[in-house]
Amino acid sequence: MKRNRSDDNHSPRRPSGAAVMRVQVTDALSRSFFSEWSRVGYAALSLERVAKAAGVGKAALYRRWPSKAAMASDLLPRVGLTLTDTGDKGSLEADIRAVLLAFRRVLRHRMIRRILADLHAEIGREPALEAAIRPFQQARRDRVQLIVERAIARGELAPTVDRETILDFLVGPLYWRLAVTAGCSDVTHIERLVRMTKAAMMAG
Amino acid sequence: MKRNRSDDNHSPRRPSGAAVMRVQVTDALSRSFFSEWSRVGYAALSLERVAKAAGVGKAALYRRWPSKAAMASDLLPRVGLTLTDTGDKGSLEADIRAVLLAFRRVLRHRMIRRILADLHAEIGREPALEAAIRPFQQARRDRVQLIVERAIARGELAPTVDRETILDFLVGPLYWRLAVTAGCSDVTHIERLVRMTKAAMMAG
């Protein structure tokens, strides 16, 4: 029903020249969207201010995205929330350290931290947001599961451990410290975390 | 400077009759404040709607609290966020179990859960909120510290453990499961948590 471009059966010519969206405007809008989000929160996020901060008209924004939720759903997958997969580090301990460091790298950005906390608070009210970040959660879950399976194959963990609770232990303490209480985490802390998390996993 | 009542040197009589705040109205406002908060979030929380939902005029609200932040700061200490102190349970394991159960009791309420997540997201933007919940955080910290000291005295923990990180492990995983991912936690899960948390603490 919806034709992307002039998609009629007699398309005379394709749009060109000024008649094509300028990428720089899209980028400016995306950037100011996240910047405003971290500044005032999702609920108080005004698309009008986003456009103004991007130095762009409101119509430019609404022509690209129909609503705030749609914009968030479209843009969220583009930011660096993905924990870079580090592969097999050879031991459970090294794998844990890799995950924690990757998670910390994400949570260290002030903007991302705020947006994440806001996101988690808003998910219960905006189903579209949940759908948008489900892939990330799934990826994280898969990755942890992989680590657990490798550890079991190595004989470092019993096959009876609970994968879900292990996931809670891997991300919970660090998330609590960095995102909830605005604490910090240096190398010493990470090392302690690795030690304690490993012990918890082996007891699970 | 500010006289509470008619505190002049010639105070003829004290306010009475209809000229005194009705407790039921204050209560209705408090309840609808939290109800609305959990429904739409702090940022989108409209005091006008709060008053309307309480079946009360706006002036009634503004006469009691000057602003949303002030209302939150005043009301937050009154809700059941306080983890009931369970005292010495005789062993580290029992103490951990008691803390986790108390924390779960709080996080099980759908309303409290949402408000807590919202609160944590908003703290970075509203300094007044941080001041309001600081006592709770301090109480929780003190309580955990007490547990740790008892465990050290019993010989269950080494005196070198890091109290802060232990706090992260005690609340982090459960908060992550219940508040962030809207998971659930039955008795089996709590028992597993107790086991794993104790192992982590002993490795810290």
Next chain:
DNA sequence: GTTGGTTGGAACGATAGCGTTCCACTCATG
């Protein structure tokens, strides 16, 4: 050069919350 579809920007009316002000009403006190 002309064309044509899309652009960014500025205006619109509508809706909603803010914080204030005014007013009739209430009711224990004296």
Next chain:
DNA sequence: CATGAGTGGAACGCTATCGTTCCAACCAAC
């Protein structure tokens, strides 16, 4: 019973955002 401070409720003007609509400017394709 008369008093009067404090009440709850309705209205005010103000500001901001919403989503839409209109318009001149633009520029590769023909």
